[in-house]
Amino acid sequence: MSAGSKSVLVPTDAELLQAQADLWRHSLYYLTSMAFKCAVELGVPTAIHNLGGAASVKDLVTTLSLPETKLPFLRRVMRLLVTSGIFASESSADVETYRLNPLSWLLVEGVDAEDHTNQRSFVLATVSRHYVEAAMSLADWFKKDLAPPLPSPFEELHGVPLLHEKTPLLDKDLHDVVLEGLAAHDNLAIGTIMRECHDLFRGVQSLTDCCGGDGTTARAIVRAHPNIKCTVLDLPEVIKTAPADGVINYVAGDMFKSVPPSQAVLLKLVLHHWSDEDCVKILEQCKKAIPSREEGGKVIIIEIVLGPSLGPIMFEAQLLLDMLMMVNTRGRQRDENDWREIFMKAGFSDYKIVKKVGTRGVIEVYP
Ligand SMILES: C[S@@+](CC[C@H](N)C(=O)[O-])C[C@H]1O[C@@H](n2cnc3c(N)ncnc32)[C@H](O)[C@@H]1O
Structure with a gap:
């Protein structure tokens, strides 16, 4: 030849x-x-x-x-x-x-059992007409020379971002099923996470669950560790519907402006919704909220850490969730190098992947 x-x-x-x-x-x-x-x-x-x-x-x-x-x-x-x-x-x-x-x-409705979170809405959101149409527009989106910040294919096609105050104007039913699906997705296996991560919270006296929604995760943490003073930060419209249980301290605010101070800050399934630049801004606020590493200061991140080590099926699932983010949001799933880069840009000195829970990693990030 x-x-x-x-x-x-x-x-x-x-x-x-x-x-x-x-x-x-x-x-x-x-x-x-x-x-x-x-x-x-x-x-x-x-x-x-x-x-x-x-x-x-x-x-x-x-x-x-x-x-x-x-x-x-x-x-x-x-x-x-x-x-x-x-x-x-x-x-x-x-x-x-x-x-x-x-x-x-996972799709059976009306089950009253611990660890059962019906995933019906997650399925219906991900196969909804709006998601599928956004995915079908991918090649057109690639060809357009759009100005940054780059809108997602969903936003470019439908004219509004997903999970935004304007999404109901596109389709109220879609917005509702997406919110329900997101809550179902985020609350799935919370018991498993708490069992697997028991040691993670040992010695922690106070914790802010940043973007903690209605406090489901924070309540699970306090149930397992009653000594932890737990604060949930979320947007005012979410906090006003949160259950006033007297156990969790709910704070309405914006994590881009400030995060309530505590020994540890938890970011569970938050950062994959945001671009790298936004993640750095969020992490900078988290760093301001915690004391030094010597005083036990840390940010705990529970997110996918992309990689083939868990085998081809788990890796494919991770990559499909990355495509879901790419088509519908400005966020993405990240591998360890991507994570390291944003931690360092946000001014942290070190990090450790302390555990793998299914497709996700539990990362401690130190100031
Ligand atoms: C994907 S959910 C978080 C999931 C939650 N951590 C869990 O594991 O169940 C995203 C949450 O972030 C909140 N959020 C979005 N932007 C925010 C901001 N700028 N400041 C505080 N919370 C915000 C939303 O209201 C929503 O409750």
Whole structure:
């Protein structure tokens, strides 16, 4: 082959057939998302739960009051969702029985159990028309030479940012389901996080949960560590609806202006919504709020730390959440180098990833 000539990849017959199957999968994965949306909207997980945890497609058609004629179609949807790992199934005597697995269990409504946070709204928000249309506009967005600060594809297409006071003007139902989905997402596995991170709060006397919303996380912290004086900072419109429980001190304010002083500041699932420049500004305010490292001052960050170390499935999940941020917000998910860079820019001296909890890392950042 002459120098400079391009090498031509010639797949084998087997590789070609595999490539075609892969091409189908990658072009058609949106149908898995839509079949998932369909099952959630129909209430299939709750129906299986109410039927005692196992249901045939005939049981589902009857319970969900669907026309008999749709039975073979629902079977096809369920077959795809079982293959995709969304439901479990078993067959005996020619009858396929569908069961819940941990994923579909997250979608059952009306469960009163510790650690159960129904994720229905998260699914419905992420597969909503507005999110999907924003994702479909990605190539157009890339081609436009937009002035900084760069709007997200969502903002560019729909004219308003997501999670903004103007979002309800675009679609009030979308705004409501996004807020509900975000709360469900952020509160999922809070018990696990508290169990896994028990030592993290040992010795901490006071803590500000920055962007702590309605105080769900702060209450879980105080339940596990009653000696910690806990403050929640959030925007005035959020704080005015927070439950006055006498345990948590709620402060209405703006984290870009100031953060209530305490020994430690918690930023749980906050920074991925913001650009690097904004993260530096937020962290600078957090640094002003805490004492020196010798006096126990630290910022605790619970966020995704992108990386392949947890295996390809977890890494893919992290990367999909990064795409979710890219399409819909000005934020992003970060790897350890990205985190280090913003900590140093904000004037911190050191940091430590103290724990991995699922796809997320728990990072302590020291002044
Ligand atoms: C993604 S949620 C935070 C999740 C929460 N830390 C948790 O783990 O459940 C974002 C929160 O940030 C609050 N927020 C947004 N901008 C803020 C600001 N400038 N100052 C204080 N809070 C803000 C929002 O009101 C919202 O409650």
